Amino acid sequence: AQKITQTQPGMFVQEKEAVTLDCTYDTSDPSYGLFWYKQPSSGEMIFLIYQGSYDQQNATEGRYSLNFQKARKSANLVISASQLGDSAMYFCAMREPIIQGAQKLVFGQGTRLTINP
Amino acid sequence: NAGVMQNPRHLVRRRGQEARLRCSPMKGHSHVYWYRQLPEEGLKFMVYLQKENIIDESGMPKERFSAEFPKEGPSILRIQQVVRGDSAAYFCASSPIEGDRSTDTQYFGPGTRLTVL
Numbered sequence: 538a539q540k541i542t543q544t545q546p547g548m549f550v551q552e553k554e555a556v557t558l559d560c561t562y563d564t565s566d567p568s569y570g571l572f573w574y575k576q577p578s579s580g581e582m583i584f585l586i587y588q589g590s591y592d593q594q595n596a597t598e599g600r601y602s603l604n605f606q607k608a609r610k611s612a613n614l615v616i617s618a619s620q621l622g623d624s625a626m627y628f629c630a631m632r633e634p635i636i637q638g639a640q641k642l643v644f645g646q647g648t649r650l651t652i653n654p
Numbered sequence: 655n656a657g658v659m660q661n662p663r664h665l666v667r668r669r670g671q672e673a674r675l676r677c678s679p680m681k682g683h684s685h686v687y688w689y690r691q692l693p694e695e696g697l698k699f700m701v702y703l704q705k706e707n708i709i710d711e712s713g714m715p716k717e718r719f720s721a722e723f724p725k726e727g728p729s730i731l732r733i734q735q736v737v738r739g740d741s742a743a744y745f746c747a748s749s750p751i752e753g754d755r756s757t758d759t760q761y762f763g764p765g766t767r768l769t770v771l
Contacts, residue, residue, distance in 0.1 A: 541696075572759070574762075579764075580743060580764065580765050580767070581762065581763075581764045581765065582697070582745060582747075582762035582765070583762075584759055584760075584761065584762075587759060628696055628697070630696075630697075635702055635709060635710045636709060636710065639685055639702060639709065639710075639749070641687060641699040641702060641710070641713075642687075642689075642697070642699065642747075642760060643699070644689075644696030644697045644698070645696055646695060646696050647695075647696050
């Protein structure tokens with residue numbers, strides 16, 4: 538079974554600073570995918586970024602980048618120039634195959650990020 | 655292109671009543687996943703459905719819970735004889751027929767918050 542670990546229950550960062558949210562994973566599958574989702578206080582789940590295990594480069598999406606270290610089995614999310622609107626819960630997730638080519642997501646416990654003005 | 659729709663957004667039930675949660679996937683998506691989020695936890699997979707078929711229900715409690723995705727209409731997650739421990743946020747996600755080959759991303763609805771009194 539695959540497992541996702543987020544060791545930071547909460548983080549406090551000053552506005553405009555960069556922040557790194559940690560995520561480590563455990564899997565025996567050679568092919569896997571890692572996701573980050575943001576959950577603001579309103580509750581919805583917002584997809585941020587994806588990294589495939591065979592991707593040659595680290596994924597980037599605007600202010601979000603993924604520091605993917607395959608040997609260490611880590612996929613940390615980096616948010617540059619943090620903004621007040623970045624305050625939210627952040628979840629790291631890994632896809633786990635289901636039959637018929639589909640996949641379910643296995644989530645970590647989440648990190649609550651608070652951006653201070 | 656409307657996103658994943660879920661209703662109701664909030665649902666209050668008394669112990670012993672039935673709860674029905676509805677999910678309409680994004681247009682063009684025929685795979686539906688249900689997840690449950692207990693307070694202060696990450697999302698946990700419950701069931702995966704395609705039109706008229708339950709593909710994987712390994713995360714669904716054996717009793718009182720059922721799910722369907724009929725040929726016409728939304729997917730329904732039904733909880734019979736609810737108990738206080740069923741209080742949680744229930745999320746639906748959908749993905750395309752041929753998964754996005756670069757991300758296989760699941761797109762989440764806003765969730766239904768169930769409160770059992």
